[in-house]
Structure formats: C-alpha cells, structure tokens
Amino acid sequence: MALRLDGKIIAQQLSKSLQNKVKELKTKNIFPTLCVIEVGEDPASTIYLRAKRNLAKKIGINEITIKFPSSVTEVELLQKIAELNRDPKINAIMVQLPLPEQINPLTIVKAIEPAKDADGFHPYNQGLAWQGASDILPATVRGILEILDYYKINVSGKNVLVIGRSLIVGKPIASQLLNRDATVTIAHSKTINLEQLTKQADLIISDVGKAHLITSEMIKKGAILVDVGMNREQGKLMGDIEYEECFEKAQAITPVPGGVGPLTVASLMKQVIILTEYQVDGR
Template identity: 45%
Template sequence: MRVEICYNREDYFHYLTRKRIDMTTLIDGKALATKLQGEIAKKTARLKEETGVVPGLVVIVVGDNPASKIYVRNKERSAIAAGFRSEVRRLPESISQAELLEVIEHYNQDPLWHGILVQLPLPKHIDADAVLLAIDPTKDVDGFHPLNMGRLWAGNPLMVPSTPAGIMEMFKEYGIDLEGKRAVVIGRSNIVGKPMAQLLLAKNATVTLTHSRTHHLPKIARRADILVVAIGRAKFVTADFVKEGAVVIDVGMNRDENGKLCGDVDFESVAPLASHITPVPGGVGPMTVTMLMEQTYEAAVRALKK
C-alpha cells in the first residue's frame, strides 16, 4: 500500500526552508570572542609577570549620547576582563575642540596608556577628523588615523579597524579560504567597507567594493563567494542578492518595524542559501570589541621594544 503525504504550498515551503537552514553554518561570533578574550587575558597575565607591563586602554567620551553608553560599557568590561588598566574619561559636551585635543595629547605622552579610543559620534562643534588625527598612530587601536589607513592600503598594517579585523578572524576560525574567491563588500565607509576590501585583497580575493548607489547591485552581489554587508539599512540584502553556497557576513545592527534587533541582511530569506552566515545579534558585534583588546595588547608589546 502506498502512503502519500500532502503538504499545502505554505507548509512545504516552510519545510524546505528549515531543512536548508539546518545545512547552513552559523558563525558564532560570541563564542569566538569569548575564546579570544580568554587568550588575551592569559597573554596579559604573562606579560605582566615577565615585564611588569599592564596594557592600558582609555576611552574618551564627550557628552552623554545614550546610543554610545552600551558600546562604552562593553569596551570597559572587556578591558577589565582582559586584565588591562582601564579608564573611561568622561568630558562635558560643551568642551572645546582645543581642550579635547589637550586631553588626547596627555594620553599620547603617558606611557601607562597603550590604546586611546575616542567614542564617536562627537558633538557637532568638534571636527572628528582633527580629533582622530591627534591620536598617536601607535595608540590608535581603532585604526582610524590616516597613517594607519595608509599603511593598511600599502600592505603594511599597524592598527586595523576592529570590525574588519574581527571578520578576518572569523574566516580563519571557520576555515573559510579566501584565495581566488570573488568577494563583494556592500558599504564603503572608512570604518568597515574600505578596510574590509583591503584585507580581503591581501588574502588574494578578487574584491568588488559597492554601495547604495551601485547600479544592478543584486546582480553584482549574486556573483560573490564572500558577501560582506555593512550598509546600515535593516534587512537590505534579501535572497535576490545571494548565490547558493555564499558566505554571508552581516555587519549591520538595526531595529525592524517591531523594534527587534536585526542586521542589514534578511536572515530568514538568505540563510537557506548561504553556506555560512553571521547572526544578528551574536555575530560580528562581539568580535569588534575583542579585536580592540587584541590591538591594545599588541600596542603594549610594541611599546616595550621602543
């Protein structure tokens, strides 16, 4: 006797979707960040025991921007967990640019501090470019100083923006080979898109850097073996942008129409197509803070050699 199982169209689509998602590897940035944080803490303890040096990280905060509070708190907690000397220097929103530059110069000159972060955004009366330029490039653990940007593009990096650096660690951890692969980066910011493209080039990927005004963007994205999305628009990338088997890295952090955290990628439609994908939250975000800690540790080690 033959038994037939009938699905209505909606149930069958849901069944196939879940089956394909089960075949997709979720890149667990939170777990990887925890692992690396543990390694940084061990290295820091060893450095202190052998040399007496404790890596120092200061975060300079101007004003009281609510959106910045959680990021600053995460950085402070991670620094303390790593065994660093940690300070959050809070300054009034009314501070002048000249006064802020004096504060930065104080930390530039103080050998106890190896990493300096200025939390963005800054008040409108302060020139952010001038502030970033004022940070000693050897202490610029954000990697935003023009000298560090130039070194990255010249293939001789010192400090690398932490989000792209964290993504490269993800590729390494999950055994994702980049050589000869076609990579598409959606987003051209100095914080993610441009440095991400350069890091991929350095690993011999063939890179296309795109943005919101790129013509035929879905068609271009569908060619990608590696797709990195950092465009700042909730669920911007849908299944139409992704070829089967692609690695999809979602850098976005947004809220959807229901107030729920989401990325720049429509996870539900894209995950069934991807071989690997980062979730939001729990993907790229935790790695960003961890790489700031790694670069602070490395800056402390370099300072010993001066």
C-alpha cells in the first residue's frame, strides 16, 4: 500500500505562506503584479486562466489580463511584450499557450525579459537551471519539487525516469533532479524499451498524456510515481499511470486529480513572488 502524495494539502499550505509573504511585501509598498497575455479563446486555457486569477486574488497578487483576438500578428504580440518588459509596475509576464498557428511560440518565449519570465520557458532561464544556478522554473516542475520536498523524498543516487521531453516539464524536471544528484534517464515517443526502463526506476515522472500507459507489472516494487498526465476517458479524469493497481505495489504515488495539478497554479504564484523579490533586491 502506497503513500498517497497529496498535492491539495501542499498547495493549500503553499498558498497560505504566499499570502503571508505578499502581506509582508505590501507593508514595504511592493505589489507583486503578474500580466497574463491571452490570445483567442481556447476552452482549456479559459478554465486554467480562471483558476490562476482566483488564486492570485486570494494570495493578493495583482493579476492583469491582456486579451488579443486569435488573428493577432507576431509583431503585435512582440510589441506588447516589449512594452511590458519596460514597465516597472509589471513583475512577471506570461503568455498563455497554445498560440495560433501564425505565431512561433519560441519567438514569444524568447521575447520576454528573463527577469520577468513567470513560466520559466526562456532559454536563458532554462540554461541557468541546467547549470544549477536558477530558481526560475516552469510551474509544473516547481510543483513536482514541492511534492518531493514536502514528503522528504531524497533522489540522490536514485534512478529517475522522466517520460516526456517537453520544455515545459520533461527537460526542466530532468535538470532539477540531476542537480539533486539523481541518475536521470529521459524517455520519449521514440524510446523502444520503456518497460525495461520503468522496471528499473526508483522514481518515475510521467508526462505523456496517455491513459493506462504505466501498469503495475511495469514498475518496481517500492517505486515512487509522479503522474503529470491529464487524460479524460468517458468523462473521467485520469493520469498516465494505472492508479489503483500501482497503489498496491508502489511506495508512494500522486493521484490524478489531486496530485501535481493543484500545485501548478500555486507554483506559478510562488514564481511571481520570487521574480518580484529579485527585482526589488537585485539578483
């Protein structure tokens, strides 16, 4: 029987501590401000942005949304970002993905001033993170680290398998676990021996988006399982990992929903406060 790694509780505690932090900053006349750029009307994005807005409000972060129609050009977006980069009242900027076809997301990500990079997708910040010299991280990555820290899971010398190689989750979490002295393997859609790899892993982080991908036969007894997948099947939300059967065999496992998910938005808010403090104190 595994330990259920409860993201909700950690997210609540984190939100509470961020709330106190913001109160403290406000006594010094510092008002952490996040600007979100929204392009078009993606239904999933709309739900996620609402969650961001609500949590920002609760914590006391000033959240400003700038909307563009889906017909916006890359130049228009870049102009707005340049303006926000210069604006001293804006501490953090994020552009909600996905973007319409005519816009190259990497061009947009690179345009945001690294010191205001709420999402931690800027190549400069990602490079620094690989060099062990940054705590500007994508929200999901920070969320996973919050779980490991809360439950005091030490990865040093452990075999960690990261499944998925996105710049949002797979690659940056690999960097952070390597910095924590794990032996890290990055698997992906072209990997041919996934089952061999999962069987050897002490910790699996799965960010694939494929329900039933990892079954109990595929894991080692006592493994720790972190499920970043979000899959909907007949109206039911589930991760990449077969929760029920793996629960019996694993040492610890994150549920979906209620694992990494709740921490993503809270971690973004933490990032906003970290960026604000850097801008005030210098870095």
